[in-house]
Amino acid sequence: AKTQEHEFVIQATPVKRLCSTHSTITVNGQFPGPTLEVNNGDTLVVKVTNKARYNVTIHWHGIRQMRTGWADGPEFVTQCPIRPGESYTYRFTIQGQEGTLWWHAHSSWLRATVYGALIIHPREGEAYPFPKPKRETPILLGEWWDANPIDVLRQATQTGAAPNISDAYTINGQPGDLYKCSSQDTTVVPIDSGETNLLRVINAAPNQPLFFTVANHKLTVVGADASYLKPFTTSVIMLGPGQTTDVLIQGDQPPTRYYVAARAYQSAQNAPFDNTTTTAILEYKSAPCPAKGVSIKPLMPSLPAYNDTNTVTAFSKSFRSPRKVEVPAEIDDNLFFTIGLGLNNCPPNFSPNQCQGPNGTRFTASMNNVSFVLPNNVSILQAHHLGVQGVFTTDFPTQPPLQFDYTGNVSRSLWQPVPGTKVTKLKFGSRVQIVLQDTSIVTPENHPIHLHGYDFYIVAEGFGNFDPKKDTSKFNLVDPPMRNTVAVPVKGWAVIRFVADNPGAWIMHCHLDVHIGWGLATVLLVDNGVGLLQSIEPPPEDLPLC
Ligand code: C2O
Structure with missing residues (x-):
């Protein structure tokens, strides 16, 4: 096992989305923030320096933090916030967890833009309990507000009302083709033809459970929240905010372009919500490039209705551990x-x-x-x-x-x-x-x-x-x-x-x-x-x- 050191600088960065540029709080100027990749058993040391004008903390969502509770991150629960101009170093060891987790700010509404993937590979020399994927891609689902998210929250707290709904959903920070001024920057998700590919899907949206699917491809679920699952195949998955799901996808379709898409699962009745759809483009890497100027319109998948609870129930009923586990039988x-x-x-x-x-x-x-x-x-x-x-x-x-x-x-x-x-x-x-x-x-x-x-x-x-x-x-x-x-x-x-x-x-x-x-x-x-x-x-x- 090794020790990995990283520096996170929290700072205001200009980010252009939906036709205008916004001063956005980021880590190291990146939105979404850096992906951390470790092996099970490694130690992470992350020095967080706050150069923004808000208090901040970082939470390592799903990391157990055995005996290292001081590194967990929620403000006023395990630490006071890092004030502007100050730093704090988070130190913790990954013990027995493998799969996809993520990190995010745990202070006010900063996590709307301060988040990134945390990928835990098996211990060095050990294999996945499923066929080794040729390619792995993190997919971070998010929500974008044109207003500063802190102001959205502030306005809600001041009025006692529900906050304004978001202006877009995003995949790896990009709203995608269906939104104004966004198609140029649509996220591309590469896959290899004839191979097994792994998508590590994370719902980083602050306020919205989301359906996620890929046109013409089956998704084989193999893990969630950095625990392995007995594999099962589905055409759509649902993630509540905070949840992650690892899916295998076979490059078994004609090598053209397909949409990857996400939109709301809205179970609250009569509550306004953002009913738009975010897309990325699944692109076969082995496919011959379309001639310049020729655009192939990707295929759009169908997504469940926003209130389709039956699909959600059937999906969550399919979850099983890969083998018999030790569940406490007696309860104290x-x-x-x-x-x-x-x-x-x-x-x-x-x-x-x-x-x-x-x-x-x-x-x-x-x-x-x-x-x-x-x-x-x-x-x-x-x-x-x-x-x-x-x-x-x-x-x-x-x-x-x-x-x-x-x-x-x-x-x-x-x-x-x-x-x-x-x-x-x-x-x-x-x-x-x-x-x-x-x-x-x-x-x-x-x-x-x-x-x-x-x-x-x-x-x-x-x-x-x-x-x-x-x-x-x-x-x-x-x-x-x-x-x-x-x-x-x-x-x-x-x-x-x-x-x-x-x-x-x-x-x-x-x-x-x-x-x-x-x-x-x-x-x-x-x-x-x-x-x-x-x-x-x-x-x-x-x-x-x-
Ligand atoms: Cu207390 Cu991902 O959160």
């Missing part, structure tokens, strides 16, 4: 978290234009009716480590406030969550089950729930109200898929299991950025009870202070 901590939106009444000191949500309210969101508030003068991990009192409380409810019908008739008392910085303490080594239940309050929605510091098994998913009596018998404890982000079915639930074997403070949140801002998050604090420094490495000397 059995938790039940509701996830959903809410509407807060307009506070008396607010003016009407600060309350532009439905009927003069402000949007909010919660887990178990607690709307998560980040601390602002110290991180939760620092506070825990130093014993600073008054930063958080450990009384997060591990069960919902009351049993109710989550299919749409939700008691009004649960529409107004209570703000708080409440965490759940878990004993090191505890076998944990969490039921995640969509409340359908305000609107039912497919929430991508991401847990830092862990991969978990998704043992079951379903619609309606989770019923322990009849649903427990359906759990897959043999070969469930392992992931770090679960797309909880709209109007439904998902059950995850893991062993709390990684001490630290780990945020669990909806990966729709707007929902984190509204409080759809909580923190799991895992401690072996003998003091944090016995369990994790000491904080790095350059750890930013607030």
Whole structure:
């Protein structure tokens, strides 16, 4: 195993998209940012220097960070932000993970443009558990706003309304042929004729689950979130924000040009969304070049309807681990978290234009009716480590406030969550089950729930109200898929299991950025009870202070 060193400079860079040039926050002037490629077992050392005018942190999405919680990155959870002019060096080792992950800013809405792929190859000398692809290409799906994304967020927080929808989706930073002023720069995805090719698809869009497909080609899914899967073949995949999917594609079609395309899976009802389609061009490298000036129009694939939940369900039901896995059979901590939106009444000191949500309210969101508030003068991990009192409380409810019908008739008392910085303490080594239940309050929605510091098994998913009596018998404890982000079915639930074997403070949140801002998050604090420094490495000397 080797150690790789990188430098990330966060800076404002002019980026031209959709006919105009925007000052965009980038890493090293690149949008999307640099792809990091490592082998399982390697150590990454990334020095991040902030030359922008916003606070920033970088999160290594899906990296387990065993004993290195100080390098995880979410602001005010494991570190204070890196202020303009300052630097922080992230140091961590990849232990046992292989496949596609990514990195992104974990501060305000900077991740709309500050993100890149993190590819983990097998250990040197080891092979993939599938035919070796001739060519590998990362595909980063994103969302583009003509406005500065920070201003989009600011406007939403100031008015209490939903943020403006994006102006385009992107593939590797480019909207593609179907958008104005974009066709010149459409992303090209090369494949080799007669060969196996690997596409590493990442949903980096801040606020939108996306369907992804390639015209005339089958996709063989072999991994997701840096865990291998039992291969299965499909024509379309769906990724919630944060999720990754590795697909093999055979160069078995006539060697012309085909579109690769993505557009919204929009499970929220009556909510406005960006219904445009982003495309890239799949190009056979072995094909004779078309004569100059001759343009061959690529073939357009068909994509599911924006509200096609049946396709999403069939897709996620196909996920299996490649072999029998060790799922905790007995459970020590059995938790039940509701996830959903809410509407807060307009506070008396607010003016009407600060309350532009439905009927003069402000949007909010919660887990178990607690709307998560980040601390602002110290991180939760620092506070825990130093014993600073008054930063958080450990009384997060591990069960919902009351049993109710989550299919749409939700008691009004649960529409107004209570703000708080409440965490759940878990004993090191505890076998944990969490039921995640969509409340359908305000609107039912497919929430991508991401847990830092862990991969978990998704043992079951379903619609309606989770019923322990009849649903427990359906759990897959043999070969469930392992992931770090679960797309909880709209109007439904998902059950995850893991062993709390990684001490630290780990945020669990909806990966729709707007929902984190509204409080759809909580923190799991895992401690072996003998003091944090016995369990994790000491904080790095350059750890930013607030
Ligand atoms: Cu990719 Cu906390 O997120």
